[in-house]
Amino acid sequence: MELNSPIVIDDTTLRDGEQTAGVVFSLDEKIRIARLLDEIGVGEIECGIPAMGRDEQLSIRRLVDLGLKARLITWNRAVVADIEASLATGVKAVDISLSVSDIHIEKKLGKSRSWVKEQLKVALGFAKQHDLYVSIGGEDASRADLDFLVELMDIARAEGGDRFRFCDTLGILDPFATYDKVTYLADRVALDLEVHTHNDLGMATANAIAGLRAGARFVNTTVNGLGERAGNAALEEVVMALKHACAVDPGIDTHRFVELSRLVGQASCRPVPEWKAVVGEKVFSHESGLHTDGVLKFPGNYEGFDPAEVGLANHLVVGKHSGSHGLKQRLKDLGLDPEQLDTSRLLEKVRNCSQHLKRALTDDELLQLGGDASCVA
């Protein structure tokens, strides 16, 4: 199936990412993150919630003043005061969020579907009077009645709305359900669709890709998958999945993904796990004899894409699962001549030590073992 190109990445690290419980970015960090997102080619940056107050508005104004190529968009409730606060920052695009599931409408708001429709008309009308680009955000859309969503999208389209954001706010869909629901909407209303997915069941990236395959053209991401609860779809995962699983190039310079990931990891005080998909420090480490041997012959044997594509490098780790090829290569890398050593005996020592230490050996430990019979432990 064809994806609806060109795909636009709307990265919300600075909004949904910062909304993560306990995460706060400084203005300087926001500027650095926005600049880097812009430099790598992200088309849209959701940069905050002006209704939160003066500080937030000032920081958004500073981002507007950077004159980035990326479109800046703010998050708003469907109330005129929120949109006025956005206008004051100088942004030209807003997401207007409405609760669209009956659960939220009845149990959170104590209102009715007709009240939601009225809110939409008033807020959207106000935003369009001020020439804003408007995304209508369907909060909890994944649990909403699909025909009610169609009604809302029809209103949005008639009143000049530019797109509808389908939110799996609680992260409860699987990719098949996401695909079916987004297809249902795409088939009925000629309005751009965006998918906003959460990772509560570990499927945020898969659901984002499913939504794009179903016809959405916009996708919300965050760097490192930062976001409410278990987080959002990770920018680096969505982009690399598009490139390598879907053969679609969303036009992002991926070489700086690790740099971006570390910047956001530091700014959010959420260090990136070593095994984090795409950008984890150790996702291109090889230890097992079979894999190491395969990688030494041809990296593509055991690497789905070139680590340099995201700013990483592969490395061989020596430990319990090592084989002789990997050990010899590592020794060479460290400046030793494997021919001068009894490598089969050394391999046995490496395996014993690794078992004892419950980890791979460091280079120093390997060097020590190479020249000394005793286990470093």
Ligand SMILES: [Zn+2]
């Ligand atoms: Zn969200």
